[in-house]
Amino acid sequence: MAYARDDIDLVRDKTDLVELASEITKVRRSGRSTMAVCPFHSEKTPSLSIDGGRGLYHCFGCGKSGDVYRWVQETQGLDFAGAVEFLARRAGVTLKVDPEAAKRRSRREELVDVTARAVRFYMNRLKTASDAGPARAYLRGRGYNADVVDQFSLGYSPDEWDELVKHLRDDGVKDEAMIKSGLASRSSRGSLIDRFRGRVMFPIFDVRGDAVGFGARILEGDGPKYLNSSESPIYHKSRLLYGLNWAKSEIVRSDTSVVVEGYTDVIAMHLAGMPVAVATCGTALGEDHLDLLRRFSERVVFAFDADEAGAEAALRGFDRSVPGDLDLRVAVLPEGKDPADVVAAGDVDKLRSAVDESQPLLKFRIESELAKYNLDEPEARTKAVRAAGAVIGLHPDPVTRHEYAVLVSRDTGVDLKFVEAAMRRTGSTSREAPPPDDGFGGDGAGPQPYRSGTFRTETELLRLMLANDERLASVELSRDLFLSDVTIEAYDKVAGIVSGLAPGEEPDLGSALGSDDSPSGALLATVALDATPLADPEDLVGLLEVAVIDTRIADVRSQLQKTEDTSDGQGYSELLQQLVGLEQQKRELRSER
Numbered sequence: 001m002a003y004a005r006d007d008i009d010l011v012r013d014k015t016d017l018v019e020l021a022s023e024i025t026k027v028r029r030s031g032r033s034t035m036a037v038c039p040f041h042s043e044k045t046p047s048l049s050i051d052g053g054r055g056l057y058h059c060f061g062c063g064k065s066g067d068v069y070r071w072v073q074e075t076q077g078l079d080f081a082g083a084v085e086f087l088a089r090r091a092g093v094t095l096k097v098d099p100e101a102a103k104r105r106s107r108r109e110e111l112v113d114v115t116a117r118a119v120r121f122y123m124n125r126l127k128t129a130s131d132a133g134p135a136r137a138y139l140r141g142r143g144y145n146a147d148v149v150d151q152f153s154l155g156y157s158p159d160e161w162d163e164l165v166k167h168l169r170d171d172g173v174k175d176e177a178m179i180k181s182g183l184a185s186r187s188s189r190g191s192l193i194d195r196f197r198g199r200v201m202f203p204i205f206d207v208r209g210d211a212v213g214f215g216a217r218i219l220e221g222d223g224p225k226y227l228n229s230s231e232s233p234i235y236h237k238s239r240l241l242y243g244l245n246w247a248k249s250e251i252v253r254s255d256t257s258v259v260v261e262g263y264t265d266v267i268a269m270h271l272a273g274m275p276v277a278v279a280t281c282g283t284a285l286g287e288d289h290l291d292l293l294r295r296f297s298e299r300v301v302f303a304f305d306a307d308e309a310g311a312e313a314a315l316r317g318f319d320r321s322v323p324g325d326l327d328l329r330v331a332v333l334p335e336g337k338d339p340a341d342v343v344a345a346g347d348v349d350k351l352r353s354a355v356d357e358s359q360p361l362l363k364f365r366i367e368s369e370l371a372k373y374n375l376d377e378p379e380a381r382t383k384a385v386r387a388a389g390a391v392i393g394l395h396p397d398p399v400t401r402h403e404y405a406v407l408v409s410r411d412t413g414v415d416l417k418f419v420e421a422a423m424r425r426t427g428s429t430s431r432e433a434p435p436p437d438d439g440f441g442g443d444g445a446g447p448q449p450y451r452s453g454t455f456r457t458e459t460e461l462l463r464l465m466l467a468n469d470e471r472l473a474s475v476e477l478s479r480d481l482f483l484s485d486v487t488i489e490a491y492d493k494v495a496g497i498v499s500g501l502a503p504g505e506e507p508d509l510g511s512a513l514g515s516d517d518s519p520s521g522a523l524l525a526t527v528a529l530d531a532t533p534l535a536d537p538e539d540l541v542g543l544l545e546v547a548v549i550d551t552r553i554a555d556v557r558s559q560l561q562k563t564e565d566t567s568d569g570q571g572y573s574e575l576l577q578q579l580v581g582l583e584q585q586k587r588e589l590r591s592e593r
Helices: 005-016 017-023 068-076 080-091 100-127 131-140 146-152 163-170 175-180 244-254 261-271 287-294 309-314 341-343 348-356 363-370 378-392 400-411 416-429 453-466 470-474 483-497 508-514 519-528 537-563 569-592
Strands: 026-028 033-036 049-050 056-061 066-068 155-157 185-188 192-194 198-204 209-217 224-229 254-260 275-278 299-304 327-332
Touching: 005 068, 005 080, 005 508, 017 026, 017 033, 017 049, 017 056, 017 068, 056 508, 056 519, 066 068, 066 519, 068 080, 100 155, 100 163, 100 175, 100 198, 131 155, 131 198, 146 261, 163 175, 163 192, 163 483, 175 185, 175 192, 185 519, 244 254, 244 261, 244 275, 244 348, 254 261, 254 537, 261 275, 261 341, 275 470, 299 348, 327 348, 341 348, 363 378, 363 400, 378 400, 378 416, 400 416, 453 470, 453 519, 453 537, 470 537, 483 508, 483 519, 508 519, 537 569
Parallel strands: 254 275, 254 299, 299 327
Antiparallel strands: 026 033, 033 049, 049 056, 056 066, 155 198, 185 192, 198 209, 209 224
C-alpha cells in the first residue's frame, strides 16, 4: 500500500524514537542525544547514538543508521509500508492512500507480474517443446535434472521472432508493459518482437524474490554468449546479484558470501551444498553490490578462475579504493577452472577448502603485482615496490597499510621506509574515501573509517550545511571543494535539502535522510548526530581549498615521475610549469589565512 506523504511525515513527527528503542534495548540519555545498546550486533558498551529531536539513529559499532521507519523495518522485519502501518497504529494516525504513489507501486507490480509470466512461459517451453531439445541437452550436460530446473526456474526462449509476445498478448498483457519490462522491442518495421530467442534462460530475482529480468545463454548461431535484460524500472544490474534471493539466509548464518563469475557457478555451488554464492549480472562488481552484501555479511569471498582473466575479474572495481568495513577475500581455484568446473569434476572438497582458506584481497593483489617483476634486479624491485605501494595505499586503515608495507619490505628486500613512501604517494592522490570517522572519539570498534584530516574537514563542512548555519552566507560553497565521491554526493544532497531555506532555518533532516541508506546518506546521518560545537566555515573552506590544490599537485608530480622515463621534453616542461603555478596558488592561499 502507498500512503500519503503528509501522513508519513505526521507519523514520523508523532513517534519518539528514544521511546521506541527503549522497548527493545537499554537506553541512556545524555543531553540531546541518547546512547543505547545496539540491537543489530552483539555488544556490551552502548554504541548506538539516537537523536530523538531529529528522529535519527546511528551505530558506531556496526554502522547501521536510519530513521523511525528504518528502525521498525530492521527490528520488526517489515517492509516500508508495514513499518508505516505499525507506527501509525501506535501513534493513532489514520492513513490515507496516495493515488500517485499507489500508481507507481501498481506499475512496478505490473512489470514484475509480466516478468513472472515470462518465467513460467520459458520454463514450460523448456520442459515440453520439441524445439527445446538442444537446451535440455545442454542442461543435462551440466548435470541439471528436472528438480534443478524447478529450483532455479530455468527455461528456454524459442528461436522465433514473437512467440513470447503472442503468448503474453493472449494473456492480456499490453505491448507497453512488455517493452518496459525489457521482454520485447520494436523491430525496424514497427512490429513487436521478443528480446530473447534461442537461448537458455536464467531468471534473475531481486533480494525479495521478485522476478525482474533474465540472463540468457545462446546455444548456437551468432550473438553474444550471454544476453542480459536491458535496464528497466525493475531491472538495475548495478543493484542486483543473481542468487542472493536464495542465498541470503545462509549468508547471514555463515557470515560469508561468495561472489562468482557466472550463473552456472552460482547453481553449481548451491547444488554442492554451498548455498552462499551470488554473481553480478553482466557487469563488474560495484559499490552498490557491496552495499547489498553488507546487509547480510562482512566477509565477501571472490571465487574466480585463477588464470589471468579470472584474477583481473577479482581485482576489477578496486583500482581506486578498498572498503575498510568488509573482509574482502579471494579463493584461489585451479588455473583454468571456475567453481562450476571444480564441482563438475567432483572436487567439492577442494572448492570448500579454497573458500575456507581464502586470502585477503589486498594480499592477493600485492602478490599478483610482485609476481610481475624479477625481484633479483634492482630496477625491477623499484617498480615492484611502487606497484605494491599503490595497492596498499588504497586501504583506509593505517594499521593494515603498515602491516602490508612490512610484508612487501620483507618479500622484496627493500627498506620499509621506501615502501611506506611509495604507499603514501598513492594514498595522498586517491579521490575515493570510505565511510567517515565517527567524530565521537570512538575506540574504533566495528568498521574502520578513513581518518584523514581532509575527510574530517569535509564532513565538518557538511555538518554546517546540515545545520544551515547562518555563517555559511559569508563563504563560497562548491562541490569542487570535496575530494571523495561519497562527500561530493553528500554535498549535492545537502544542497538540495537546504535549498530555499532562509539562513539559520533548520531543515527537516528526519524526513530528508531517514530512508536514505546509500553510503552518502549514512554519512549524513552520522554527521547529523554529532553534537560537538560547529567550526568556523571560513577556516574549513580555506583548508579544503588548500587540500584541492594539494591533490592537483600530487597528480602533477605523479605525471612528472612517469614523464621522466620518456623523451617527451615538452610535456615535462609543461607539467613542471603547472606544478610551479599550483605551488604559487597554495602559498597565496596560505598567506591569506
